[in-house]
Amino acid sequence: MIDILICDAHLYLDRDWEIAGGWIAIEKNRVHSAGGPGQPMPAAARIINARGRLVTPGLVNAHHHMFQNLTRAYAPVTRNGLFSWLETLYPLWTGLDGEAVYLSSYISMVELLLGGCTTSTDHMYVHPRPYLMDAGFAAARDIGFRFLATRGCMTRSQENGGLPPAAVVQDEDTIMADCERVVARFHDPAPGAMTRVALGPVSLFSASEQIMRDCLAMAERDDLRLHTHLAEDVEEDDYSLSIYGCTPTEHFERMGWATPRAWIAHYIYPSTSEAERLIRAGVGMVQCPSSNMMIGNGSADAMDLRERGMNVGLGTNGSATTDMACMWMEARNAMLLGRIRNGPASMVARDALDMATRGGAACLGWDDEIGHLRPGACADLVIWQSSPVALAGAMTDPVEAWLRYGPMVAGTTIVNGQVLVEDGRPLQSGLADALHRHAREARRIQKLD
Incomplete structure (x- = not known):
């Protein structure tokens, strides 16, 4: 069974490969497959509905x-x-x-x-x-x-x-x-x-x-x-x-x-x-x-x-x-x-x-595995999101709109098959402590204490 299936997405898989209303499947830490409307989707342990949003390589x-x-x-x-x-x-x-x-x-x-x-x-x-x-x-x-x-x-x-x-x-x-x-x-x-x-x-x-x-x-x-x-x-x-x-x-x-x-x-x-x-x-x-x-x-x-x-x-x-x-x-x-x-x-x-x-x-000499979402690539990808106000009126080209309206943020970020950002929120449990300690170090470095 596939680990993660992202569906109902505009997929930008590579510079010459896009699928409107498509799906992409992740197995362990690799892209398993991708398809478009009407193509059968594999069974998955987790399904993420992108709700028509743009999905790109990380x-x-x-x-x-x-x-x-x-x-x-x-x-x-x-x-x-x-x-x-x-x-x-x-x-x-x-x-x-x-x-x-x-x-x-x-x-x-x-x-x-x-x-x-x-x-x-x-x-x-x-x-x-x-x-x-x-x-x-x-x-x-x-x-x-x-x-x-x-x-x-x-x-x-x-x-x-x-x-x-x-x-x-x-x-x-x-x-x-x-x-x-x-x-x-x-x-x-x-x-x-x-x-x-x-x-x-x-x-x-x-x-x-x-x-x-x-x-x-x-x-x-x-x-x-x-x-x-x-x-x-x-x-x-x-x-x-x-x-x-x-x-x-x-x-x-x-x-x-x-x-x-x-x-x-x-x-x-x-x-x-x-x-x-x-x-x-x-x-x-x-x-x-x-x-x-x-x-x-x-x-x-x-x-x-x-x-x-x-x-x-x-x-x-x-x-x-x-x-x-x-x-x-x-x-x-x-x-x-x-x-x-x-x-x-x-x-x-x-x-x-x-x-x-x-x-x-x-x-980086790494474009065989990252920077695209062809099957076999590392499972590093982003589902992009913005506010409904910023999205209003963007109807024709999700990729062009990606840089024309905004700001855009990562709604979901997946690295090596692991979800690290979800619903626009970082999932790192140590973040609050790291921010507190970082503030202390920044004051020390800037000689403010």
Whole structure:
């Protein structure tokens, strides 16, 4: 018998497969089958009537910094550009410890579930204390969230030309030893994995050439993904030219990172030829629309990169820039940015939904199992809901309407065949306690006590 059957739904199963008034069956942690009106439905232990609502694959967050929700909407942050923003917050993040990382990860994951996200990365690059990665994996385990954590790092402090204080910087040997430990303990390459690990020096202006090469060598040896920020700010160009005598993309290529195992965040300021080279190399890119608009430093032309052959996903980025972690909002903002940039006919809701599902999964090297709902895929999906007032008048195209009215929230979120959000409510029994403890940690980090 099937475990869960969702019926009377508009199913968006994949970029080229939709069923109006359809049903989808989940057996254990996999999609078993799907069908349309008139096709016999299998017997199921539990039946969920979607009442005509849209069902999509769970959204994939391809770039995030979960610890940053401890400084969400931090009032004293200056808005004079990326570098100034980082220099303001780095001293606060020196206070991170295992408790803070666990709680920020836990709250991030619940927040993402409510916004329809079922798989997320976390680029954890601030390490003032050892073994902080373990806390994020513990939160994912406790919630049942699908998680790809990037073991990030910084080697260049203010003392040798970087931005962060020495307290959050590590030497290359310490970093690589912990990379080996984290991969051995948490990376699961098997089908249906709940935890995986990538390697990710945070950026060329905070990481040495040695650590870039060391991470590349380990990734090639152990078949891991690689992640970093690239061409996010015009100041990055100036820095790269002064230190390396080349552009950020050229430095990325010199380090050997122009490979299909790499995906990059933001990529706002490449030249046309630079972007073309990375497209040919198979590098993926993540647009973070809300963060880019909040900081005001521009945003990538996602549709142009997609049309030229690049895998483009979406990300929430850290909660200290976006100030929220909602993948529905990222999809809506991506669509609106695309239309402002290239005209009203340039981007529709299905483009944004594809970026938020298949696109993000491809960046993570995981689109064989997540980002779609074809039979055999991981059972990660969302039944979307909104208020009757917001829904009034939406009669023709549920997918297009998904980003035109709103706000939309996850009525039901299922990860690995388990219901984690129901009737718009998170089901985590430890949430109230986590929120209380998170408030305590946020006050400590922000030095309000």
